[in-house]
Amino acid sequence: MKVRFEVPESDVASAMAELGALVGEVPGLLSFVWGRNDSPEAAGKAHTHGFIMEFSDVTSRDAYLPDPRHQKAAQGLRAIREPVGGVTIVDFSA
Numbered sequence: 208m209k210v211r212f213e214v215p216e217s218d219v220a221s222a223m224a225e226l227g228a229l230v231g232e233v234p235g236l237l238s239f240v241w242g243r244n245d246s247p248e249a250a251g252k253a254h255t256h257g258f259i260m261e262f263s264d265v266t267s268r269d270a271y272l273p274d275p276r277h278q279k280a281a282q283g284l285r286a287i288r289e290p291v292g293g294v295t296i297v298d299f300s301a
Contacts, residue, residue, distance in 0.1 A: 209289045210255045216243075219256060222283035226258065229276055235267020236260060254295065265300065 210219055227239040241258035244251055262268040271277050288294055 208254055208256050208258075208284065208295070209293045210287050211289055211293075214287045218287055222280075222287050223256075223258065225280045225283050226260075229280060233271055233274055233276055235263040236271060237263055253292070268298065 223241045227241070230236050230239050238261040239258065241256065244255050244257055246252075262271065284294070
């Protein structure tokens with residue numbers, strides 16, 4: 208995601224902590240990690256931060272999306288990111 212330049216890192220940490228707090232609360236959400244983009248590759252410069260959420264299965268992931276706890280936490284991300292082009296979502300199964 209691309210955080211707006213004026214947003215303090217403490218606000219980013221708070222928004223990410225709110226998402227991370229959902230591990231163990233939302234069924235099937237197994238883990239959450241996040242960090243600042245420090246890639247030396249030019250293609251990675253479009254975003255300032257990234258995070259990965261691991262779900263037990265696709266059904267759990269799909270149930271998470273409309274979950275009110277997710278919707279509340281997502282508001283925190285919307286408050287700090289660029290409104291246009293500020294997020295890229297990639298879902299994959301390993």
